[in-house]
Amino acid sequence: MEQVILVNLSDEPVGVADKIHAHQKALLHRAISVFLFNKKGEMLLQQRAFNKYHSAGLWTNACCSHPVPGEETMAAAQRRLHEEMGIETPLLKIFDFIYKADFDNGLTEHEFDHVFAGEFEGSINPNEQEVKDYCYKPMEEIEATLYSHPHKYTAWFPIAFPKVLHWRKEKAAGNGNNL
Numbered sequence: 422m423e424q425v426i427l428v429n430l431s432d433e434p435v436g437v438a439d440k441i442h443a444h445q446k447a448l449l450h451r452a453i454s455v456f457l458f459n460k461k462g463e464m465l466l467q468q469r470a471f472n473k474y475h476s477a478g479l480w481t482n483a484c485c486s487h488p489v490p491g492e493e494t495m496a497a498a499q500r501r502l503h504e505e506m507g508i509e510t511p512l513l514k515i516f517d518f519i520y521k522a523d524f525d526n527g528l529t530e531h532e533f534d535h536v537f538a539g540e541f542e543g544s545i546n547p548n549e550q551e552v553k554d555y556c557y558k559p560m561e562e563i564e565a566t567l568y569s570h571p572h573k574y575t576a577w578f579p580i581a582f583p584k585v586l587h588w589r590k591e592k593a594a595g596n597g598n599n600l
Contacts, residue, residue: 425450425487430519432533437490444475447521447529450487453498454577455512456538456585457483463557464585465541467506469575470553475524478553481575482582483508494535506555507546512537515588522576536581538588560586 425443427436428451443450457465465483469476484505488497495512502508515538521531547555564586567579 423487424490425452426490428533430533432517440487441474441528444528444530447523447531449519449531449533451494452485452487452530452532452534453494453501454482454534454536454581455484455498455502456515456536456581457502457508457510457541458538458589459542459557460540461557461559462589463559464563465506465545465557466555466563467547467552468554470549470551472550475526475528475530476575479575480573481578482585484551485575485577495537498535498537505548505551507548508541508543510539510541510543512539516584518580518584520577520580524576530576532577534577534581536585538585560589 423440424437425440426434427438427443427448429435432451438448466480467483468480469478471477484502486497486501488494495514498512515536517533517535519533521529523529545555563582567574567582571579
């Protein structure tokens with residue numbers, strides 16, 4: 422059974438738990454989210470497979486997951502990006518945040534989410550067990566549909582997206598980290 426790293430509010434490990442147990446009990450655990458962009462500045466979105474244990478069929482960033490016990494967050498981001506989308510590309514840690522979201526099936530995401538960004542232009546080979554569909558969209562279009570159709574997105578996406586948008590604007594102004 423897959424395990425997650427339980428953490429405190431400072432992201433210090435305090436134990437491990439089975440992934441489903443952590444989601445049943447709303448235990449704070451470490452997570453990763455990857456946002457990818459093409460050279461035109463469009464963001465890669467994925468539609469989660471319909472067999473996912475929560476947020477099935479919803480649209481979200483390039484990949485999201487959890488480091489396994491003993492795994493660094495960057496390594497987890499690289500591993501899951503390859504496992505979900507068949508992509509290998511350099512990533513940059515851009516920020517982290519904590520969120521809690523309850524789902525209709527009784528599960529709760531309570532995550533300390535480490536967010537990474539990168540650029541990618543190659544072919545995408547999604548894992549059909551993880552991904553139903555994918556596309557690149559302009560940031561403005563995503564922002565508009567996030568407000569007009571929020572039910573089409575995962576719970577964490579509307580929290581992370583404005584922070585990523587802000588990071589992209591700072592980067593464009595020359596004040597942010599370079600990829």
